[in-house]
Amino acid sequence: MTFDQILFYVFSFWFIASSLAMIFSRNAAKAVLFLILSFFSAASIWILLEAEFLAITLILVYVGAVMVLFLFVIKMLNIDKSTLRAKFAGYLPLGLVVAIIIVAEMALVLGSNQFGLEVIAAPARHAADYSNITVLAMQLYTDYVYPFELAAVLLLIAIIAAITLVHKNEGNRKSQNISEQVSVKAKDRVRLVSIVTPDKGGKS
Amino acid sequence: MISLSDYLILSAIIFCIGLVGIFVNRTNIITLLMCVELILVAVNTNFIAFSYFLGNEAGQIFVFFILTVAAAEVAIGLAILTLLFRNKGSISVDVTNSLRG
Numbered sequence: 001m002t003f004d005q006i007l008f009y010v011f012s013f014w015f016i017a018s019s020l021a022m023i024f025s026r027n028a029a030k031a032v033l034f035l036i037l038s039f040f041s042a043a044s045i046w047i048l049l050e051a052e053f054l055a056i057t058l059i060l061v062y063v064g065a066v067m068v069l070f071l072f073v074i075k076m077l078n079i080d081k082s083t084l085r086a087k088f089a090g091y092l093p094l095g096l097v098v099a100i101i102i103v104a105e106m107a108l109v110l111g112s113n114q115f116g117l118e119v120i121a122a123p124a125r126h127a128a129d130y131s132n133i134t135v136l137a138m139q140l141y142t143d144y145v146y147p148f149e150l151a152a153v154l155l156l157i158a159i160i161a162a163i164t165l166v167h168k169n170e171g172n173r174k175s176q177n178i179s180e181q182v183s184v185k186a187k188d189r190v191r192l193v194s195i196v197t198p199d200k201g202g203k204s
Numbered sequence: 205m206i207s208l209s210d211y212l213i214l215s216a217i218i219f220c221i222g223l224v225g226i227f228v229n230r231t232n233i234i235t236l237l238m239c240v241e242l243i244l245v246a247v248n249t250n251f252i253a254f255s256y257f258l259g260n261e262a263g264q265i266f267v268f269f270i271l272t273v274a275a276a277e278v279a280i281g282l283a284i285l286t287l288l289f290r291n292k293g294s295i296s297v298d299v300t301n302s303l304r305g
Contacts, residue, residue, distance in 0.1 A: 008206045012214050019218055019242055023225030028234050035238050038218075042245050049211070049256040054248075054267050061271060066241075066278050073282050074234060077289050095227030099220040106216035115209035120257050122205045135261050136268070144265050151272040158276035162283040168290075 008048060015041035028074045036067050050125070052132045211253035218246035232295045233288070237281050244274050 015038050022034035039062050046055040113119075140148055167173075225239035248267045255263025285295055292299050 002205065005206055008210065015214070016217055016221065019221045022242070023221060023229065023235070023239060028232055031235055031238060035241065038242065039245065042218075042249060045211070045214070045249060046252050048206070049252045051252045051256070051264050051267070054252065054264055054271070057268070057271060058245075061275060062241075066275060069278065069282060070234065070238065073285060077286070077295060092228045095224045098227070099224045102223070103217055103220050106220075107213050110209050110212040110216060112207060112209045115207065115212055117205060117207040120208050122207065123257065123259055132264075136264055139261055139265055140268070147269060151269055154276055155272060158279045162279045165280070165283040166286055 004048065008045065011041045011044040011048070014038070015045065029071065032067055032070045032074065035070075036063050039063055039067070050132060053136055208253055208257045212250060215246040215249040215253070218249070219243055222246065229297070231297065233285055233297060233300070234295065236297070237278065237285075241274065241278070244270060 018034045018037040018041065022031045022038060025031045025034060039058060043055040043058045046052075046058065222239045222242035225242065226236055229235045229239065248270055251263040251267045251270070255261060255267075288300065289295050
């Protein structure tokens with residue numbers, strides 16, 4: 001067993017174990033922490049696959065921003081723990097049966113007969129001066145520049161939608177009255193005061 | 205060496221764990237959102253594995269966009285969740301039955 005394989009099995013073990021712990025944990029905050037662990041394991045597996053930029057992005061964006069957002073919401077909402085797991089066992093047998101059947105079917109389809117090393121050989125590792133970010137950027141800013149800008153617009157829409165959904169008490173909102181601003185006259189705004197200076201008279 | 209089928213079966217297992225999480229979880233919607241995240245990470249692992257083994261970087265570009273969409277989805281989902289908690293006082297799945305589905 002090579003070192004790569006040992007790493008792969010260690011990361012896979014933690015990935016699967018923390019995902020299982022995430023879906024079966026009673027506490028939502030603990031579930032978020034387990035999900036962070038499984039994201040770290042996923043990022044490690046992505047680094048094994050030489051996708052360094054995406055692995056770092058997964059950690060920075062997901063663990064750094066999205067999971068912290070989850071934790072914020074969980075702490076903010078103050079979920080009642082006594083009502084948790086009320087109907088937990090009701091759907092568990094059916095869910096397990098469905099999941100085991102899906103895993104078995106996918107293992108049949110995706111087994112080593114179809115996607116093994118004999119069919120698709122593992123490519124050689126890149127040299128140490130290979131830059132994953134350069135390769136991605138060369139594609140992202142040439143061939144995929146319109147999807148990139150669409151993604152930016154999508155994030156803008158998400159910001160606007162989230163703010164609009166959560167924003168409360170409309171009476172407090174500050175807004176512009178455009179017609180009032182346009183039709184304003186100078187005499188409404190500027191007050192001309194004539195200041196009478198006392199005549200000193202000595203210097204003339 | 206690690207073959208492609210190892211990665212694919214790993215992501216199939218993670219996908220099914222996320223699916224079971226959606227099945228069994230009747231208590232809060234936050235865990236449902238987290239299960240969706242898990243499913244997306246499994247799909248992304250598929251994309252990256254194929255991208256590595258086929259030597260084509262387009263898969264990684266696709267993962268980039270999936271991450272963007274997932275971030276937007278989480279932001280809006282948590283906003284809806286906050287709104288739901290404000291209106292109903294709970295985020296249990298059983299409470300959200302006003303559409304009679």
